[in-house]
Amino acid sequence: MEEVSLSLSxxxxxxxxxxxxxxxxxxxxKKGLN
Known part of the structure; x- marks a missing residue:
């Protein structure tokens, strides 16, 4: 169950x-242009 939640996250x-x-x-x- 922990593996599933880990892969999902x-x-x-x-x-x-x-x-x-x-x-x-x-x-x-945009920051670079300004």
Whole structure:
């Protein structure tokens, strides 16, 4: 049961990173331009 919750949290974390990564890069690019 612990393995399932661990893999699930890992999947959620990776999905969050994949979704948020473009926004982070865009934010850094805007900071660099300004």
């Amino acid at each position: 890992l999947y959620v974390g990776l999905t969050t990173v994949r979704v948020c990564w473009p926004n982070l890069i865009e934010g850094w690019a």
